[in-house]
Amino acid sequence: MxxxxxxxxxxxxxxxxxxxxxxxxxxxxxxxxxxxxxxxxxxxxxxxxxxxxxxxxxxxxxxxxxxxxxxxxxxxxxxxxxxxxxxxxxxxxxxxxxxxxxxxxxxxxxxxxxxxxxxxxxxxxxxxxxxxxxxxAPAGTAQAVAGEMPLIGTSPAMARVHSLIARAGPTDANVLILGENGTGKELVAQALHRHSARRDRPMVSVDLGAIATELIDSELFGHVRGAFTDARADRVGRIQAADGGTLFLDEIGNLPLHLQPKLLTVLEQRRVTPVGANRAVPVDIRVIAATNMTSEMLHDPRHFRQDLLFRLNTIEIELPPLRERREDIPALLDHFLDHYARRYGHARPRVTEAAEAALIANDWAGNVRALRHAVERALILAGDAPLDVDDFALTPSPQYRTIPSAAQASPADDLNLERVERRLVEEALKKHAYNISAAAAELGLSRAALYRRMEKHGL
Incomplete structure (x- = not known):
């Protein structure tokens, strides 16, 4: 496969x-x-x-x-x-x-x-x-494709999230989703859309953290031909593209203060005016927004307009970090193992008890996304062998480290240059949680040189 x-x-x-x-x-x-x-x-x-x-x-x-x-x-x-x-x-x-x-x-x-x-x-x-x-989509529209990743978790914290989705989903209320990076905010937005009467209409996603500040105006609201130099054709903005469906504004905290009144006007009047246009266009949208900002930052008017916040958080859903729902990690692990075994055509590997204990004990700074990447990498590199602690590129507590057998060769006895280089690169990557810049600095390499060695050794 x-x-x-x-x-x-x-x-x-x-x-x-x-x-x-x-x-x-x-x-x-x-x-x-x-x-x-x-x-x-x-x-x-x-x-x-x-x-x-x-x-x-x-x-x-x-x-x-x-x-x-x-x-x-x-x-x-x-x-x-x-x-x-x-x-x-x-x-x-x-x-x-x-x-x-x-x-x-x-x-x-x-x-x-x-x-x-x-x-x-x-x-x-x-x-x-x-x-x-x-x-x-037909000309002049845009339709986002919803992901297939389910929102997994039966812990008390996730039970509250599922309950809020079930109650808020069928309504047209705007929803604000709070949570750290990697907690699954987009999955909650997709679930809300699937539960709504708009499920057969587009869900258009806009990652405001991935768009240059200077370009957000045109991206959200669109522009008309001649609005600025070389605007050679009308462009439908994401708000208008979501007409009849759901608009998901990811990382809403990145919306510049000078554009927040413009979005507020759209929410109040249900009309959008493209850049350079003289006439507003009616839109019928439900807005779901998400941010990794804390509630305190959102309620600080220096960061966010309070009247816009009032419009966005009719319903507020806060996603817990993975470290606060460790009991969900075994179910997430099972799902990711099944998912990536199918994707890469592998038999599903066994996970040792020590590895599962280490995964549960880990703090997961990147939350579910980090766990997902760790499982994918482990499955790819380990082959048919059982997955142990070291396969997940963690820095576990000492009690979860595997103890090498006496039969295993000491790294100091292995003077093969290729193997030594691979081991050093892999150790630096693990130590810095695959932060390329930090690992490269530790090794005394440029980022590009580290990338070349990663490709060379299949890392």
Missing amino acids: GKMTEFDVCLVVDDDEDILTAARLLLRGLFADVITLSAPEAAVEFLQGRSPDVVLLDANFGRGATDAKEGMVLLERLLAIDPDAIVVMITAHAGVNVAVEAMKRGATDFVSKPWSNEKLLATVRTAASLRRSRRQ
Whole structure:
């Protein structure tokens, strides 16, 4: 069975081989095929024959280039071939100015070098979802595809969450979901949508943490032709695209203060005015918002308008962190083992008692998302062997560490350079919970050099 991924093809165009390697390693879990090209002409030829989900495009080519002229020209050439192409610009110079100009010329979003892995993944996933929605929906609309991941948990804290979903879902009340990163806020939003009378209409998701601040206005509210330089066609915003359905505003805390009154007007009047338009368009939406901000920060008017908060949190659902519902970890573990065994065509592995105890004892700073990634990695790398503590890349308490048998060779006795390098890289990654920057610093390597060694050793 082949590897299952969320999307098909990502094209990365950059003249820096280290950037191409880093992008390929990072994105290979999201796309079935990550194509990397260093020459602009090769990208033009590629787009003439294939239609990728996302194009990651460098703003500058050639030694010393910083004005983004080459990237802008290539952007226009690619969009001339495929006007519906989703292009995310990569820039290391004058990021904001380049991003605004790129957006005016048709780019969807941008990322800055050096990028944050989590930020790049979120940006590219949002962009690919937009491409998918444009392909599946009629012209002028966008439809997000709901995930299949269930909301698992029978602990008292999760029982309260399930109860709130059951009661609030069938209503049209706006809902605000609070919780740390990785707790499953989007899953709650999807469950609310499935329980609603709008279930057969689109649920449109907007990750406000993955969109450049300067681009949020156009992304949410849309724009009309001529609204700004190079706005060559009307663009339907996400609010209008959700008409009749549900609008999910993820990371609502990232909505700039100057745009909060505009969203408040939409919620009060049920009308949206695209950038540059003179006439408002009626919309029928239910809004579900989510944030990792604390309740205290949300109630601070310096961070968030209180009248908008009043409109958004008719119902408030707070998701507990995984460390506060450890009794749910065995059920989550079972689900992820089944899920990834099917995905990768493996037999479901056995988990040792010591490993399960370590998983339950772990604090899981990344919550359910971190547990999910740990299980996926362990299943891929361990093969048919039972999964033990070390397979999950944890830093467990001493009582959960496995004790090597006397028959096992001491690392000090193994002088094979390849194995020693692999062991050092793996130990650094585990120590820093796969934070690439921290692990690279510990090893005295650049991020790009660490990525190359990870690819070399299959890490």
